[in-house]
Amino acid sequence: MPQPVTTLVQQTLNALQVGSVYALIALGYTMVYGILTMINFAHGDIFMVSTYLGFFAAAWLLGLALNMPLLVIFLSTLLLAMIGTATLAVIIERVAYKPLRQAPRISAVITALGVGIFLENFTLAVIGPEPRTIPPLFPLVNLNLSGVFVSTIQIVIIGVSVIVMIILDTIVRRSMTGMAMRAISFDKTIVPLMGVPVDRIISATFALGSAIAAVGGILYGMAYQLDPYMGIRIGWWAFISAVVGGIGNIRGAMIGGYILGFVEIFTPVFLPSSTYRDFVAFSLLLLLLVFRPTGILGRPIVQKV
Amino acid sequence: MLKKILAILLALTMVGMALAGCGPTGGPSEVRIGVNAELTGGIPVVGASCKNAATMAVNEVNDAGGLEVGGTKYKVTLFVQDNEDKAESSAAVAQKLITQNNVLALVGANASRNAIPAAAIAEDAKVPMISPWSTNPKTTEAKKYVFRACFIDPFQGRVVAKFAMDQLKAKKAAVLYDVASEYNKGIAEFFKKTFEEAGGQVVSFETYTTGDKDFSSQLTKIKNAGPDVLFLPNYYSEVPLQVQQAHKLGLTIPVVGSDSWGSEELIKLGGKDMEGLFFSTHYAPDIAAPVAKKFIDGYKAKYGSTPDDVAALTYDSFGLLFQAIKSAGKLDRQAVRDALAKIPSYEGVTGKMQFKEGSGDPIKSAVILQIKEGKFTYFSTAAP
Structure with a gap:
C-alpha cells in the first residue's frame, strides 16, 4: 500500500482504539442522565477505581498459579472487576444520590463531583500515587499487515467494546429491565404509578453503566497505565462524547465516543500540535450546544405542560 | 463605645501574642530546613527519593550531635511538604515553609515546572533555595538566592x-x-x-x-x-x-x-x-567514587533500593547547604546565601561541582547510562 493509505489506516485504527474506551465510559454518563436527568461526574473516577479492581483481580488470579488458560483469567478478571465496580456504583447511588433525588439537580451534580474527589483521594491514600499497568492477559503480538501495525491489544479493545455495546443495546431494547429504564426516562411521574420499581431500576442502571465502564477500564489498564487521577481527563472526554452523541441516548454515546476518538488522533495530524486537542473537543461541544443542543441523536426537549 | 475599644484592644493583643508565638524569639535554637517535594502527582518516586535522601542527610548530622555554627551545635529540623507536582501548589508550599515554618533555607522543588514558581517565591523573600534536580535554566536565571545541585539543560x-x-x-x-x-x-x-x-x-x-x-x-x-x-x-x-x-x-x-x-x-x-x-x-551508581559509595550503601541499608539521581542530588544539596551554614557562622538567610555562592569546590555524590561566578548553576559533568539486563549501566562521561 502507498504510504498515505497506510498512514490513514493506521491512524483510523488508533482512533478506533481510543474511541472504544470513550464510548464505553460515555454509556455510563448517558444512561444515568437518561433515567435521572443528572450528570454523574463521579463516573470518570468510578472508571478509575474499576481499573484498580481489575489490576488487583488480575494480579491475584495470576498469583494463584492455577495453570488456568489465560482466556479464563481474562474473563474472570473482567467479571470480578465488573461486579466490584457495579457494587461500588450502587452503594454510591444509595448513599450519596438517593437522599438528594428531590433536591435541586445542582445539589446532586455537586455531590457527584465530591464523590469523585473522594474516590481519587481515597485511592491515592490507600494504594499510592505510583503508576501501574495491568499485566497482559493474552499474548501480545504485533502484526504487520503490509505497513499497518495492529497489536492484539488493539484488536481486543475494539472487538470487546463492540460486543459489549451490542449486548447493552439488546438489554435496553429487548429485556424487561431495559423497557423499564426507557419508560422511566420517558416519563418519571406516570411510570412509578404503573407499578415499575423505580429504585430497583435506578440501581440496575448504575450497576450496568459502571460494569461497562469496568470493561473499558480493564482494556485501558492493559494498553496504558493506571493512576489515581486518570479518571479526570478521560471522564471529561467521555462526558463530551455523551453530549455530542445526544445525552440520554445510548447509541448516541457510542457514536460520540468514536467521534472524540477521531478528534484525539486526527487533531495532531492536521494541526501543528496535539495541544489543540482539548481546544477542538471543547469547541465541538460548544458548537453543538449552540446549533444542536440535544446532540446528534438526541430527541428535542418537549416541555410538557 | 468603651466595650468596642476593649474588644479591639483584646483582639490586637491576641494577634500580637499569636505572632510572637511563631516568630523567632531571642535567636533560633535549631536549624530549620524546608523540603518542597513531589510526593504525590505524576512523578511520586521523585518526591519519595528526595524525602528519603533529605531525612538521611539530616539524621547523619543530628546523630553526630548537630550542625556546628559559630561554636554552638544546633539540631537540624526538617519540614517536608508535598507540592502534588503542581506549579501552584509548589509556590504555596514554598510560601508556607518560609512564612509559617520560618525555615532558614529551602531544598526543592525538583521538577522544573514546580521549581520555577518556587524559585520566584524564594527570591522575593530572600531565602536561599537549592533545587536538587531542576535542570531548566529559568530556575536560577537572574536570581541571587536560588541555586541548584545539577547541570543545566x-x-x-x-x-x-x-x-x-x-x-x-x-x-x-x-x-x-x-x-x-x-x-x-x-x-x-x-x-x-x-x-x-x-x-x-x-x-x-x-x-x-x-x-x-x-x-x-x-x-x-x-x-x-x-x-x-x-x-x-x-x-x-x-x-x-x-x-x-x-x-x-x-x-x-x-x-x-x-x-x-x-x-x-x-x-x-x-x-x-x-x-x-x-x-x-547525573551519576552512575555502578562506578561510584568512595564518597558516593558510602552514600549508596547507607541509602540501600536504610531504604532497600539503589538511590536514584534525585536522591543523590538531594543529598548533595544538603551537603552544600550544611557547608554554607557552617562557613556563614550564623543562622542568617543572607549570610547563608553569601556563603553558598562562595563555596570553592564541593566533592559530592554526583561528582565535583562549583558554582559559576555570579550564578546558581554548578559546573559539573554528565554521564550516559544504558539499560542493560534491566539495570542502569555506565556507558560514558561527558565533561562540562
Missing part, C-alpha cells in the same frame, strides 16, 4: 545530541515531548538546536500535554518522517508508555532520553521494551 541537550550523532551515527532525529512542562520543552529545544547546528536534521518535532496516555497519533507521524533516532525527554512515568506504543506501531529505531528517566520505576513499567536504550544523567 543547554549542556544536557548538547550531550545527548552529540551522543546521538557520534555514537549512534544518527543524521535524522525525531523528538516527542510534553509541551506543557518546562523541563521537557526546554531540553527538547536545546537538543534540536545543537543537533541542527552539528549538521543533523530534526525531521519530526511532536508534542503532547501532561497526562496524555495515548501517543499513537504522534508516533505514527514520527514513523512516517523516517528518523534514525527518537529523543524522549520526558518523565520516567510516561516514557515506558511512549516506547511501548512506538514498538507496537513498528517504530524500532534507537531511543535516547535525559535525566528525567533516572528512576528504576522506568524499567519496572517498561520491562523488556526499555532494554538497550540510552539516557544522560
Whole structure:
C-alpha cells in the first residue's frame, strides 16, 4: 500500500482504539442522565477505581498459579472487576444520590463531583500515587499487515467494546429491565404509578453503566497505565462524547465516543500540535450546544405542560 | 463605645501574642530546613527519593550531635511538604515553609515546572533555595538566592545530541515531548538546536500535554518522517508508555532520553521494551567514587533500593547547604546565601561541582547510562 493509505489506516485504527474506551465510559454518563436527568461526574473516577479492581483481580488470579488458560483469567478478571465496580456504583447511588433525588439537580451534580474527589483521594491514600499497568492477559503480538501495525491489544479493545455495546443495546431494547429504564426516562411521574420499581431500576442502571465502564477500564489498564487521577481527563472526554452523541441516548454515546476518538488522533495530524486537542473537543461541544443542543441523536426537549 | 475599644484592644493583643508565638524569639535554637517535594502527582518516586535522601542527610548530622555554627551545635529540623507536582501548589508550599515554618533555607522543588514558581517565591523573600534536580535554566536565571545541585539543560541537550550523532551515527532525529512542562520543552529545544547546528536534521518535532496516555497519533507521524533516532525527554512515568506504543506501531529505531528517566520505576513499567536504550544523567551508581559509595550503601541499608539521581542530588544539596551554614557562622538567610555562592569546590555524590561566578548553576559533568539486563549501566562521561 502507498504510504498515505497506510498512514490513514493506521491512524483510523488508533482512533478506533481510543474511541472504544470513550464510548464505553460515555454509556455510563448517558444512561444515568437518561433515567435521572443528572450528570454523574463521579463516573470518570468510578472508571478509575474499576481499573484498580481489575489490576488487583488480575494480579491475584495470576498469583494463584492455577495453570488456568489465560482466556479464563481474562474473563474472570473482567467479571470480578465488573461486579466490584457495579457494587461500588450502587452503594454510591444509595448513599450519596438517593437522599438528594428531590433536591435541586445542582445539589446532586455537586455531590457527584465530591464523590469523585473522594474516590481519587481515597485511592491515592490507600494504594499510592505510583503508576501501574495491568499485566497482559493474552499474548501480545504485533502484526504487520503490509505497513499497518495492529497489536492484539488493539484488536481486543475494539472487538470487546463492540460486543459489549451490542449486548447493552439488546438489554435496553429487548429485556424487561431495559423497557423499564426507557419508560422511566420517558416519563418519571406516570411510570412509578404503573407499578415499575423505580429504585430497583435506578440501581440496575448504575450497576450496568459502571460494569461497562469496568470493561473499558480493564482494556485501558492493559494498553496504558493506571493512576489515581486518570479518571479526570478521560471522564471529561467521555462526558463530551455523551453530549455530542445526544445525552440520554445510548447509541448516541457510542457514536460520540468514536467521534472524540477521531478528534484525539486526527487533531495532531492536521494541526501543528496535539495541544489543540482539548481546544477542538471543547469547541465541538460548544458548537453543538449552540446549533444542536440535544446532540446528534438526541430527541428535542418537549416541555410538557 | 468603651466595650468596642476593649474588644479591639483584646483582639490586637491576641494577634500580637499569636505572632510572637511563631516568630523567632531571642535567636533560633535549631536549624530549620524546608523540603518542597513531589510526593504525590505524576512523578511520586521523585518526591519519595528526595524525602528519603533529605531525612538521611539530616539524621547523619543530628546523630553526630548537630550542625556546628559559630561554636554552638544546633539540631537540624526538617519540614517536608508535598507540592502534588503542581506549579501552584509548589509556590504555596514554598510560601508556607518560609512564612509559617520560618525555615532558614529551602531544598526543592525538583521538577522544573514546580521549581520555577518556587524559585520566584524564594527570591522575593530572600531565602536561599537549592533545587536538587531542576535542570531548566529559568530556575536560577537572574536570581541571587536560588541555586541548584545539577547541570543545566543547554549542556544536557548538547550531550545527548552529540551522543546521538557520534555514537549512534544518527543524521535524522525525531523528538516527542510534553509541551506543557518546562523541563521537557526546554531540553527538547536545546537538543534540536545543537543537533541542527552539528549538521543533523530534526525531521519530526511532536508534542503532547501532561497526562496524555495515548501517543499513537504522534508516533505514527514520527514513523512516517523516517528518523534514525527518537529523543524522549520526558518523565520516567510516561516514557515506558511512549516506547511501548512506538514498538507496537513498528517504530524500532534507537531511543535516547535525559535525566528525567533516572528512576528504576522506568524499567519496572517498561520491562523488556526499555532494554538497550540510552539516557544522560547525573551519576552512575555502578562506578561510584568512595564518597558516593558510602552514600549508596547507607541509602540501600536504610531504604532497600539503589538511590536514584534525585536522591543523590538531594543529598548533595544538603551537603552544600550544611557547608554554607557552617562557613556563614550564623543562622542568617543572607549570610547563608553569601556563603553558598562562595563555596570553592564541593566533592559530592554526583561528582565535583562549583558554582559559576555570579550564578546558581554548578559546573559539573554528565554521564550516559544504558539499560542493560534491566539495570542502569555506565556507558560514558561527558565533561562540562
